[in-house]
Structure formats: structure tokens, C-alpha cells
Amino acid sequence: MSVAIENFVKAIYKNDKHDNNDTKPGNIxxxxxxxxAAATDMAKKLATKDLLFYEKYQALQLTEKGTKMALNxxxxxxxxxxxxxxxxxxxxxxxxxxxxSLEHETSDFLADKISEYLGNPxxxxxxxxxxxxxxxxxxxxxxxxxxxxxxxxxxVIARLMSDDKEFFDFCAQNGLKYGNQILVSKQFAKNKxxxxxxxxxxxxxxxxxxxxxxxxxxx
Amino acid sequence: MSVAIENFVKAIYKNDKHDNNDTKPGNIxxxxxxxxAAATDMAKKLATKDLLFYEKYQALQLTEKGTKMALNxxxxxxxxxxxxxxxxxxxxxxxxxxxxSLEHETSDFLADKISEYLGNPxxxxxxxxxxxxxxxxxxxxxxxxxxxxxxxxxxVIARLMSDDKEFFDFCAQNGLKYGNQILVSKQFAKNKxxxxxxxxxxxxxxxxxxxxxxxxxxx
DNA sequence: ATTAATTTTTAAGCTTACTTAAATATTTTT
DNA sequence: AAAAATATTTAAGTAAGCTTAAAAATTAAT
Numbered sequence: 001m002s003v004a005i006e007n008f009v010k011a012i013y014k015n016d017k018h019d020n021n022d023t024k025p026g027n028i029x030x031x032x033x034x035x036x037a038a039a040t041d042m043a044k045k046l047a048t049k050d051l052l053f054y055e056k057y058q059a060l061q062l063t064e065k066g067t068k069m070a071l072n073x074x075x076x077x078x079x080x081x082x083x084x085x086x087x088x089x090x091x092x093x094x095x096x097x098x099x100x101s102l103e104h105e106t107s108d109f110l111a112d113k114i115s116e117y118l119g120n121p122x123x124x125x126x127x128x129x130x131x132x133x134x135x136x137x138x139x140x141x142x143x144x145x146x147x148x149x150x151x152x153x154x155x156v157i158a159r160l161m162s163d164d165k166e167f168f169d170f171c172a173q174n175g176l177k178y179g180n181q182i183l184v185s186k187q188f189a190k191n192k193x194x195x196x197x198x199x200x201x202x203x204x205x206x207x208x209x210x211x212x213x214x215x216x217x218x219x
Numbered sequence: 220m221s222v223a224i225e226n227f228v229k230a231i232y233k234n235d236k237h238d239n240n241d242t243k244p245g246n247i248x249x250x251x252x253x254x255x256a257a258a259t260d261m262a263k264k265l266a267t268k269d270l271l272f273y274e275k276y277q278a279l280q281l282t283e284k285g286t287k288m289a290l291n292x293x294x295x296x297x298x299x300x301x302x303x304x305x306x307x308x309x310x311x312x313x314x315x316x317x318x319x320s321l322e323h324e325t326s327d328f329l330a331d332k333i334s335e336y337l338g339n340p341x342x343x344x345x346x347x348x349x350x351x352x353x354x355x356x357x358x359x360x361x362x363x364x365x366x367x368x369x370x371x372x373x374x375v376i377a378r379l380m381s382d383d384k385e386f387f388d389f390c391a392q393n394g395l396k397y398g399n400q401i402l403v404s405k406q407f408a409k410n411k412x413x414x415x416x417x418x419x420x421x422x423x424x425x426x427x428x429x430x431x432x433x434x435x436x437x438x
Numbered sequence: 439a440t441t442a443a444t445t446t447t448t449a450a451g452c453t454t455a456c457t458t459a460a461a462t463a464t465t466t467t468t
Numbered sequence: 469a470a471a472a473a474t475a476t477t478t479a480a481g482t483a484a485g486c487t488t489a490a491a492a493a494t495t496a497a498t
Contacts, residue, residue, distance in 0.1 A: 002454080002455085004454080004455060004456090024475075024476075025475090025476070025477090026474095026475055026476070034455085034456070034457090035456075035457060035458080036475070036476065036477085037456085037457075037458080037459095037476085037477075037478080037479095038455070038456055038457075039476095040476065040477055040478085041455080041456085041477095042455080042456095044477095045454095045455095056463085056476080056477075057463065057464065057475085057476065057477085084329075084332075087336060088329075088332040088333075088336060089332075090332065094328070097326075098325075098326060098329050101324035101325075101326075102321065102324055102325075104324070105320035105321055105323070105324045106317075106320075106321075107316075107317060107320075109313070109317075110303075110307075110317050113303075113307040113308075113309065114307075117306060117307060221484080221485090223484080223485060223486090243445075243446075244445090244446070244447090245444095245445060245446070253485085253486070253487090254486075254487060254488080255445070255446065255447085256446085256447075256448080256449095256486085256487075256488080256489095257485070257486055257487075258446095259446065259447055259448085260447095260485080260486085261485080261486095264484090264485095275446080275447075275493085276445085276446060276447085276493065276494065
């Protein structure tokens with residue numbers, strides 16, 4: 001399948017999962033940097049290929065086939081990230097950038113080889129789950145955005161949901177890394193900010209960041 | 220640059236180097252599996268981009284810029300082959316197939332990472348030289364096709380110049396591997412066949428194979 | 439050195455994945 | 469509930485990278 005199509009179903013899949021704002025063509029268009037018209041055209045075309053359900057003015061919905069395709073691409077993306085992160089000295093932003101291209105040119109065969117080499121990991125370096133060869137995500141997702149955590153509680157960083165270089169630079173500088181422990185020291189509800197303590201440093205995070213940093217409770 | 224363009228300059232580069240039959244559009248078209256007309260069109264277009272010299276009915280010639288591009292793609296291809304061969308249990312044919320796709324989606328940055336990881340190797344698993352980051356091939360090429368070797372002389376396999384699965388299967392089965400030693404036991408000049416001995420096995424190779432298996436003399 | 443065969447080129451047309459601009463429908467605001 | 473704002477769709481058009489078919493040039497054969 002073409003790169004454009006793979007990216008389109010991937011964008012729908014991700015939109016469905018996360019943002020949960022409705023997945024209309026314009027929404028996908030924005031993410032992909034194409035015009036609304038192009039997104040509508042593509043949606044119609046993919047409907048004829050049984051990859052999604054399309055009805056005028058309605059939200060797009062992937063079919064089972066479309067979801068499978070999206071998961072297949074996501075699997076390759078996350079495997080590449082895990083692989084590059086392990087083998088080379090590369091930042092989260094760099095591995096994302098490379099994976100974004102490589103994911104479309106990776107055979108299922110090679111993906112399995114990479115997975116096997118890494119010991120079939122369940123998560124990539126951002127903490128995102130890696131679908132298995134059948135397109136299944138077997139790990140339950142308990143992580144929540146920092147925005148919804150409680151004061152004076154310990155958490156572990158579970159996911160860094162972004163592809164922005166500045167965000168990752170910030171994370172790297174402040175020890176915000178998948179698996180690291182943090183203390184939520186204060187929630188500023190009115191201003192939608194969260195204060196955390198990590199490595200004896202106190203950091204104040206605004207909404208942009210508290211919505212994309214996911215954490216798990218420490219028991 | 221697009222995949223089509225990268226493959227086009229790569230095909231010209233390889234044709235120039237090896238076969239040495241003249242590099243006209245039709246010749247390249249055959250290698251790429253496209254029509255002669257498409258190859259002519261592409262040649263004209265690439266001429267305007269300063270990648271090659273084009274004159275009606277004449278052989279195509281890469282400019283310095285075009286050669287650089289070809290060498291850059293070849294570098295990535297061979298680095299991927301070396302990398303996949305080293306890390307995974309994959310055949311020569313499989314690594315070639317994967318490299319053929321990955322080469323176009325690999326940043327210079329990542330190529331350098333791979334090279335560094337491998338200790339900046341000078342040859343890929345087929346024995347083909349890997350251009351450095353500047354597009355230079357620093358190793359001199361002394362290997363000759365088996366067809367031109369002398370009887371009762373020892374040689375080392377230097378290059379397996381093919382992308383055919385059956386050929387690589389045959390090589391793998393018979394110990395014909397980069398670096399392995401063989402004895403040329405007989406040349407059948409009239410029938411253009413070469414008989415070799417390897418691991419105490421005697422194998423008779425026809426012209427198809429003796430032209431693409433390159434060897435170096437053993438001193 | 440013609441003729442025949444092969445190649446190359448030109449011309450016209452197709453598909454994919456876009457674009458912009460205008461028309462239409464939906465949402466939001468008042 | 470109407471008007472205003474926003475989003476979606478339609479329509480027309482473009483560029484890349486192909487195709488086939490016919491014309492022109494080159495190469496090979498007699």
C-alpha cells in the first residue's frame with residue numbers, strides 16, 4: 001500500500017485512540033499537512049477499498065481491515081524506535097523521525113526479525129505499546145495524563161506522547177524518561193498546571209505538557 | 220529526491236561500472252522494469268536537474284552531482300546489507316531485498332550511525348565496496364570474474380554480483396561465500412564453464428555464474 | 439550500400455495524490 | 469431560530485511517473 005494511504009489510516013487510528021475529538025477529514029488533513037479537499041478525496045477512495053466507512057459529513061471510522069493496516073504500520077514504527085534507541089545514540093525525536101520513514105518500507109518479515117532481536121518488547125521508548133505480529137495490543141493501558149494525577153503521590157512515567165523535538169529536548173534535560181519516577185507535588189487546577197519533583201528538581205508543567213505525559217501509579 | 224530518481228541514477232551508475240554496455244535509456248528501462256519512453260522522459264528531466272548529460276540517441280552519463288547521488292544510495296544499500304546480515308539471520312537475497320527499499324528512506328545521519336556501529340566496514344556481505352560518507356570508494360578493486368581465472372590456482376571469493384534468489388541459494392548451499400577459499404580446478408574454454416573445488420566438493424559453473432562471481436588471487 | 443531489424447523519441451493519455459476556489463452543509467453564536 | 473462562522477464537499481486543475489502507439493533515427497544484416 002502507498003505511503004499516503006498508510007499515513008492516512010494511521011492518522012485516523014491515532015486520532016480515534018487519543019484525542020477523541022471526532023475524526024473528520026479536516027482533522028486528519030491538519031495532522032497530515034494536506035488540504036481538506038485532499039482528505040475528503042482520500043476518505044472516499046479508502047472507503048471503496050474497504051479500509052474505512054465514509055458517509056458525507058460524518059466522522060471517519062476504520063474498518064477491521066483499516067485498523068489492521070494502521071496497527072501494522074504502528075507496529076513497525078514502534079519497533080524501529082525501540083531498535084534504533086537501543087543500538088544507537090539517538091534522541092527520542094531522532095528515532096521518531098527515522099521511524100516515520102522506515103515504517104513504510106519494512107516488510108512483515110523484517111519487522112518480526114527486529115522484534116525477535118529485541119526480545120519481543122511490549123513498549124517502545126516513548127512508552128507506547130507495540131502491537132504484535134497479529135496486530136494485537138496485549139498490554140492493558142492504565143496510564144493517565146499528568147493532568148489528572150493527585151497531589152503528593154508517586155508516579156512512573158509511562159508514555160511521552162509527542163513527536164515534537166522541543167518537547168523531547170525538554171524531557172531529556174529534565175530526566176523525564178520512560179520508567180523514571182516522579183512526585184506530583186502540586187496541582188494548579190485553575191491554571192491547568194502541574195508541579196512535579198524529579199531528581200530533587202521541581203518543575204512546573206503547563207497544560208501542553210501535562211496532557212501528553214502519561215504516568216502510572218506507584219504501588 | 221524521489222525513489223524513482225534515485226533508482227534511475229543508481230541504475231546508470233551500476234551499468235557504467237559493470238556491464239559496460241552502453242548506458243542508453245532502453246538499457247536502464249529494462250533494468251528498472253519501465254518502458255523505454257519513460258526512461259527517455261526521465262533522462263531528459265534529470266538532465267535539467269544537472270544529474271546527467273543527455274543528448275538524443277547518445278549514451279547517458281552521470282554528472283558529478285548525479286554520481287554523488289548514486290554513490291549515496293549505494294552506500295545506504297550496502298550499509299543496510301552489512302547491518303542486517305550481521306544482526307539477523309537473513310540470506311544474501313533477503314538482505315538485498317530489504318536494502319532495496321530501506322536505502323531510499325535512510326537519512327545521511329542514520330547511515331553514519333549504522334556505519335559507525337559496524338566499525339565503518341569497507342565491504343558488504345556480497346563483497347561490494349561501501350562508499351564512505353563523502354561518496355568515495357577508497358578500496359582498490361583487484362577482483363576478477365571466475366571466468367578469467369587460471370587453472371590449478373587458489374582464489375578467495377571477493378564479490379557475488381547478483382540480486383537473484385536462486386543464485387544466492389546455490390551459493391549458500393555450496394559454501395560460496397565472501398571470503399571463502401576456492402581452487403579453480405579446470406577451465407572449459409569452449410563451453411565457457413569453470414570447474415572449482417571448495418570444501419572437497421567439485422562444482423561445475425556455467426557462464427552465467429562465472430561472470431558474476433568475482434575472486435581475488437591468494438598469495 | 440540498401441534493406442531490415444532494433445532502438446529511441448515523440449505524442450497522447452492515464453493514475454495518484456495533491457492544489458485552490460466555489461458551493462453546500464453543519465455548527466456555533468447571538 | 470436566524471445569522472454568522474466554520475467545515476465539508478465538489479469541481480477543475482496540476483505534477484510526477486508511468487503507459488501504449490506511431491514516427492524517426494540508429495544499428496545490424498545481407
